Amino acid sequence: DLRQAVAAVKSGADDYMAKPVDLDELEAAIFDAIGPAEKQPADREARALPSGFVCESPAMRRVVETAGIVAASDAPVLILGESGSGKEVVAQLIHQWSARSGGPLVAANCAGLPESLVESELFGHTKGAFTGASQMRQGFFRAADGGTLFLDEIGELPLHLQPKLLRALESGQVTPVGSDVPVRVDTRLIAATNRDLGNEVESGRFRDDLYYRINVVELVVPPLVERQDDILPLANRFAAEFAGGPVRLSPQALQCLLAYLWPGNVRELRNAIQRSCLLCRGDVILPEHLPPKVAALAGGTVARAGRLSQVERAAILATLEECSGNRTHAAKKLGISRRSLIYKLHAIEEERQSGTTEGPTK
Numbered sequence: 001d002l003r004q005a006v007a008a009v010k011s012g013a014d015d016y017m018a019k020p021v022d023l024d025e026l027e028a029a030i031f032d033a034i035g036p037a038e039k040q041p042a043d044r045e046a047r048a049l050p051s052g053f054v055c056e057s058p059a060m061r062r063v064v065e066t067a068g069i070v071a072a073s074d075a076p077v078l079i080l081g082e083s084g085s086g087k088e089v090v091a092q093l094i095h096q097w098s099a100r101s102g103g104p105l106v107a108a109n110c111a112g113l114p115e116s117l118v119e120s121e122l123f124g125h126t127k128g129a130f131t132g133a134s135q136m137r138q139g140f141f142r143a144a145d146g147g148t149l150f151l152d153e154i155g156e157l158p159l160h161l162q163p164k165l166l167r168a169l170e171s172g173q174v175t176p177v178g179s180d181v182p183v184r185v186d187t188r189l190i191a192a193t194n195r196d197l198g199n200e201v202e203s204g205r206f207r208d209d210l211y212y213r214i215n216v217v218e219l220v221v222p223p224l225v226e227r228q229d230d231i232l233p234l235a236n237r238f239a240a241e242f243a244g245g246p247v248r249l250s251p252q253a254l255q256c257l258l259a260y261l262w263p264g265n266v267r268e269l270r271n272a273i274q275r276s277c278l279l280c281r282g283d284v285i286l287p288e289h290l291p292p293k294v295a296a297l298a299g300g301t302v303a304r305a306g307r308l309s310q311v312e313r314a315a316i317l318a319t320l321e322e323c324s325g326n327r328t329h330a331a332k333k334l335g336i337s338r339r340s341l342i343y344k345l346h347a348i349e350e351e352r353q354s355g356t357t358e359g360p361t362k
Helices: 002-010 023-034 041-048 058-068 086-095 117-122 139-143 161-170 197-202 209-212 228-243 250-260 263-280 292-298 310-322 327-334 339-355
Strands: 075-079 105-109 150-151 189-195 217-220
Touching: 002 339, 023 292, 023 339, 041 197, 041 250, 058 217, 075 086, 086 105, 086 150, 105 139, 117 139, 117 161, 150 327, 161 209, 189 327, 197 209, 228 250, 228 263, 250 263, 250 292, 310 327, 310 339
Parallel strands: 075 189, 075 217, 105 150, 150 189
Antiparallel strands: none
16 A cells, blocks of 8 residues: 555655556656666767756756757757747757767857848848948858758748748858859758747748757757756756855755746756855755745745645646546656655645645546
């Protein structure tokens, strides 16, 4: 029964199965217990994560695994995800793991380029090509020759320039503004956007031929709210970056971070920790050092230190019900490991039995 299972886990058992045993669940539990297959040393070295790269959640690990596979090719990659979720960090990872890592990684934000200068910025221009062109400019494509060009917010690229980008990708050549002579370039493209390009194609704001050309491999970076296991490691990393000395987050502050939904994703978390480090006069970050909308959760949604918040508890129970009680599927939907889900379910049950649960549970 459940009490025996909880006691077994507390005594060192890795997991437990409820009868009747679900075979998919059993398989997942076994692989959780024995760990991944041992890799060769050379493979581990080739796939070493950069210092400070956080990848604790299953959702982010899947993105990283796919990035490692596609890094070996020169195929264009389209990275999708909400603003601030870390699309450029994934692009940097692909470049670092590729055979082009010795070449340049050039990043350009299409949304930040004046429409009248986008073509010149991408493909370069000759001296005197237009008013103000007092000297030759090589452009992003030639600057990334032998390396990788990362075009962020590619959904903002003006429609009339999309055929020229398509031609450059298909021919491997660019023609600078003011010149009739094409220049050969060896550049791999990684594009990113927070828009739904499929809808953009249907509405006529993005060319379908360019969409299919850049979407050879598609990676989706999940929002931070779906990467609960990444929140605290990211917070600790940012705290170490901004504090200039040893600093830690109090249990109450940690609960606030876990309960907040982070609509601004990793960027918002980074800014929140930077603010906290500026306001913190000691070596402990308290809820009052966090942004008000995050700190407000300390007295409301967040329960006592060390207990699950109502938000987290409700999300777990709702997802479990949606998955008909299958813990493996529920863990995938929540973006946490199956073992983490089991521990959280134990905590919910213990709170229910002790009478400290706030609100109904199932």
